[in-house]
Amino acid sequence: MRSIALLTITVLVLLGFNGATASPDLLKPYKAQYQVSRGTFVIGTAEISLTLSDQGAYNYRGFTTPVGLAAVFRKDEITEESAGQMINDKIVPERYRYHHKKPKKLRQVNLEFDWQTKRVTNQIADSNWSMEIPTGTQDKFSQQLSLMLSLCRGEKMAEFEVADGGLLKTYRYTEVAREAIRTESGEFDTIKMARHKEGKPSNTAIWFAPSLNYLPIKIAKHEKDGSYVMELVSITWETPAN
Template identity: 35%
Template structure:
C-alpha cells in the first residue's frame, strides 16, 4: 500500500515507498483474569494534521474492577517512516485517577540522537542509538516486521529512563478461536519478569488477537473484542462482542 500521496502527475506509484502497515485502524480489547473482566483497551492508528502517524492506547476499568479503581491510562506515540523503519517523534503517558496522577513525555531529537524524558514536569535527557522506539510504538513494530517477513524481532526501547532490549521469540504457528472467528496466528514470546505471549493474526496485518501475561502465578489475558479498518479473510471480524 502506498503511503504518500502523489505530488503531481510526473510521479508514479512505483516511485513511492511501500510499507506494510495499514494507514488507519481501530481495535478494542477486553482484559480479564480468570472469569473476571477487568478493563477495556482501545487502540487506534491514524494520521494527524501534520501528516504524522499517531498510535494511541486508552484503557479504563470495567465490570467488577470499577469498584476498586477509577484509574484510566492514555498512551500516545507520534511517528513517521524513516528508511523503511518506524521512527518515534513524541510519546506521552497519562495515568489519572481520583487519588493519583502520573504524566510522562518523551521527545526524540534525531539530529542530536537524544531523547528528552519529562516526568511530572521534571525533564532530563539521554543518548539513544538509531532505531530506538518508545514503549508503545514497539507494538506496531512487531506487526510491521512480521508483515515484511523479518525474523529478527529485537527492539531497543526507551523505557523508564533507560534503554531496554525487547526480544520476541517465535514459538509456533497456531489457528486459534476468538470471539471474532478463527485466525491463523504466529505465537510469540517475550520472556522477562512478566512473561508475555502474543498471538498475531496473519489476516489482520499481524495484529495481536490475544495477549497473555503471567507474573507471580497470575495470568492476565487481553482478547480482541472488535476491529475496524483491517483486512480479514473472515466476515466474522467485522463483528463485536460484549465483555
C-alpha cells in the first residue's frame, strides 16, 4: 500500500498574502475515481477530490483502499490531504495530513506551515520537529496542484521544494512526450511528464490531459517489487464552495 500511496501523490513562488482569489480559468473543483494496478491485476482504488472556495481556499484529498485479492491480504486505508490558499494563482499549503490505517496500527503525519516565520512543523507519533522553509515550499500532495498550474501556463519544466520526511527535498518535472492515452474514462491527448527526486533518475511518469483542465489521467511508478499504474476511471466536475 505504500507504493499505492506514492502514486497518489505522485503532483512555487509565494507572492504575498494579499487575499487575491483564484483565476477561474485555472484549477476547477472535481472528484475523480482511479484504479491502481500491478501488472494485469487491479489491486486498489483511489478517490481524489479538489474543493475550492470563492475566496481561494483549497482542500485536496485522496483516499486509497485495496480491492480484489489485495483486499484479502491487506486491509489498509490511506488518506492524504493538503489544505491552504491559492494566491495569485500559486498554491500556498497551510497544513498536510497523512493517515495510513492498518488493522493493528495507524501511522499519522501532520504538517503545519507558518508562512510568517517561514517554518514548517511536523508531528509523527510522539516526535515533533520544525525546520525553516523557503518561499514557495510545497507538501507532498500540494505539489501536484502546483504542477497542474505550471502546465496551465504552458511551462514544460517545473521544480518544487517539498517538505518531505523531515527534510526539504527538490522535485523536478520535465516534459518528455505528447501522447494519446486511452483509459476506462476515454481517450485523451496528454502531456507526459517525468518526475525526478533529488536529482535521481526518474522512476515516475505522469500523463496530464489539457482537455480535462490538466488533470492527471495516468501515473506509472516503478518500484523494486514491481511496476504500479494508476488510471482515471471517471470524473465529476463540482461547483466552487462559497
